[in-house]
Amino acid sequence: MEGETEQQSIPLLFRLSQGLSLQAAGIALWACENNEGALHLARYLVKHQRTVMLMIDADSRNNKLLKDERLRRAGLDLATQVSYVGEAQGRNELEELSTDEQWTVAANQHWPRPAPQTWSPDDFAAHRDGKRFSEGVFRMIRDQAQERSPSGKPDMLYSLTTTLQGAEDVPQQLREVFAQLQQLAH
Structure with a gap:
């Protein structure tokens, strides 16, 4: 995972989706701090013949470090070892996968x-304009909340994750990636 947001939220989302912890499923989640760290770790794991799945926000395709050719040179198979979070739904980032109702x-x-x-859901829908959804939502909440607001994007998504009730509340793309990860781990 590329950052703190994913490091905090993915374990909860995985447990909710799959009914067990990442560790129990035989999966290790590595915090890499940023895209460059994630690519370095993925390259290292491939070199040492470890099973690896790189999950990155879809808008990271624009990052020169994560261009397809660079990922291939790192030894990654783009079809089976790289998942662009949000891309299939025309979204840019992990935070955008949750519905406006869930954010509400x-x-x-x-x-x-x-x-x-x-x-209301309209408050969140207003930020689905192709820009950084999470940044717009964070600023809106920070500026309009009564007393308390999230301390940052990691806190914001983690808090949203704690309000989800069942596997069906986990975004479909994540459920699919989690099932694929669980299959790879066995």
């Missing part, structure tokens, strides 16, 4: 607006 529940629970206002 999380925001009303964790960062309420001053009464009588509440968050």
Whole structure:
């Protein structure tokens, strides 16, 4: 995983989706701090004949470090070892996979607006304009929450994740990747 947001949220999302922890499924999640760290670790794992899956936000395709040719030179098979989170749904990042309704529940629970206002799905839909959804949502919540707001993107997505109830609440693409990871681990 490329960053702190994923490091905090993926274990919870995996457990909710698959019914067991990453460790119990035989999967190790590595925090790599950024795209460059993720690529270095993936290259190392491939070189040492380890099973590897690189999950990166779809907008990272624009990052020169993660161009297809660079991933291939690192020894990765783009079809089976790289997952661009959000790409299949036309989304740019992990945070965008959750629905506006899910964001509404999380925001009303964790960062309420001053009464009588509440968050609505339209508040979150307004940030699905092809730009950085997570940055727009973070600024909106920070500026409009009553008392408390998330400390950053990792806290924001982690808090949303804690409001999900069952496997069906985990975004479909993540459920598919998690099932693929579980299959690879066995």
